[in-house]
Amino acid sequence: MIKRELIVKTLNEMFPNPKSDLNYSNHFEMLIAVVLSAQTTDVSVNKVTPELFSKYPNPKSLKEAPIEDLENILKSIGLYKTKAKNIKNLSKILHDKYDSKIPSERKDLESLPGVGRKTANVVLANAFGKNVIAVDTHVNRVSKRLGIAKESDNVLEVEERIVKYFQKDDLKKLHHQLIFFGRYHCLARNPKCENCPLQEVCVFYKKFEK
Ligand code: SF4
Incomplete structure (x- = not known):
């Protein structure tokens, strides 16, 4: 399976119905x-x-x-x-x-x-319902660790790389999924690398954890 497909499949399995943690009704x-x-x-x-x-x-x-x-x-x-x-x-x-x-x-x-x-x-x-992605601190970190973006990229460059990398239709869902992946799994200080299904495609893991 190619890397992009593995990432999408993994995020769909981990966060099948992602929705914002913010409460609002309109x-x-x-x-x-x-x-x-x-x-x-x-x-x-x-x-x-x-x-x-x-x-x-x-x-x-x-x-x-x-x-x-x-x-x-x-x-x-x-x-x-x-x-x-x-x-x-x-x-x-x-x-x-x-x-x-x-x-x-x-x-x-x-x-x-x-x-x-x-x-x-x-x-x-x-x-x-636009297929765009918002890059917050979690999306920024996860994209760089997975090698979708470069370490030196600014936020706009990260956004552009994500948009190019994934299928357009996946972007809206990926926004929440990447946030949740960063917030609950690939944490800034203690990423859960030991049981991460993306180890084999993770640039960060290959560099620092192995
Ligand atoms: S292997 Fe570690 S750094 Fe890489 S995506 Fe998984 S949790 Fe994040």
Whole structure:
């Protein structure tokens, strides 16, 4: 079996129905949750979003929210002051410019406060079914260890290599699978190499573990 097929097969076996660890119930909540998740765990985001979404369920209410109240709700997560400001301003733009809908074009998404390429890709994949991949710290590490990307690649280069390497139709699922593989198996400090089904194709394993 060629390496790419082995990786896809293994990830499908390990994570057959991957879905985001973030809790949300519509596209607006998803966008807000992903913005809040920057440099913070999904678990900590899930602790603050029930109150946030129940008090401010749409762009109109969130754009009118008192900033002090947003900061108070978000204070347990990293960068909460910046994130409070971003989600308020982002909601104003969504309401005033996009009729409270989430735009489906990358350039429109990336023009929103707090939304970079990674967040835009998550939204494009999950909300609009686009075959794109968002490179977070786990996807970046796993891709390099498996030799899909080079150690010196920046995040955009890693994304481009993944897109070229895999079949387009696999990308949306692979996004979650690579995150889970990195989060729960190929961990940054203690990867579970001893019982990893990808040992034989892993550049990192061949270099350091054997
Ligand atoms: S062999 Fe180790 S480093 Fe390589 S993919 Fe598996 S867990 Fe990660």
